[in-house]
Amino acid sequence: MRRIPQAWIEQTLPGGVIVTPWGADFCNGTLLRLTVLADGSASGRCGKNLRFMRVREQRREFLDPTEAEISGADKEKPSRSAVELFEMTEFSRAAFTIGLRVPSCYLTIEDIDGDHRHIELHDVRTASWARVAMARGADFEVYQLGPRRLWDEADAAYAWWLESSRPSPDRYGLTITASDHEVWLDEPTGQHRWTL
Structure with missing residues (x-):
């Protein structure tokens, strides 16, 4: 799930628990454990890495630009190293954080051959796309199309993850009200929280 249906919360008595796979578009999800509160909200923490098929109506599409569009x-050269690119795409590193900070950004990774890899970011709603073209022993190249600069957004989220002491996915939580999904780091009322 990307969004928890309000009906689930309404059908659960205060003090009841909802356990579900949940996550953003960028990477695998997590096991989310929510406790329903008397005010009709639900709040809880994220857990371990999970790989589940997305609920049909919450699946994302990807863009496939033509060679002419590409x-x-x-085009630019990223300042990130191969190790940093790995961290940006690995759940237990920065990928979960990037997904929470860069909405509607779907990540795909394609190994072209033993020496070439494409990391792609997609937002079909705005027709925005980015590719990091990796080649063993050569400089990386970043291509960006559309109104959103998805690579720039992901890079900024990665920088935030570094500055925030590299939080692991289990340090995040989610509070759901009738109108919002608010993610938080460490504590629901802490300094670092934002609406998804």
């Missing part, structure tokens, strides 16, 4: 894309 050749016309904005």
Whole structure:
């Protein structure tokens, strides 16, 4: 699930627990444990890495730009190393955080051959796309298309993860009200919280 249905909370008595796979578009989900509160909200912590098929109506599509579109894309050299790119795509490292901080950004990774890998970011709603083209022994290249600069957003989220002492997924939690899904780091009322 990307969004927890309000009906689940309404059908659970205060003090009851909802346990579900949950996550953002960017990476695998987590096992989320929510406790329903008397005010009709629910709150709880994230847990371990889970790989489940997305609920049908919450699945994401990806973009497949043509060669002409790719050749016309904005192109730059990323400042990140191969190790940092690994951290950006690994659940237990920064990927979960990036997913929480960069909404509607779907990650795909394709190994072209033993020496080439494409890391792609997709937002079909805005027709925005980014690719990090990795080649063993060569400089990486970033291509970006569309109004959103998805690579720039993911890079900024990775920088935030580094500055925030590299929080692991189990340090995050979620509070759900009738109108919002609010993610928080460490404590629901702490300094670091934002609406998804």
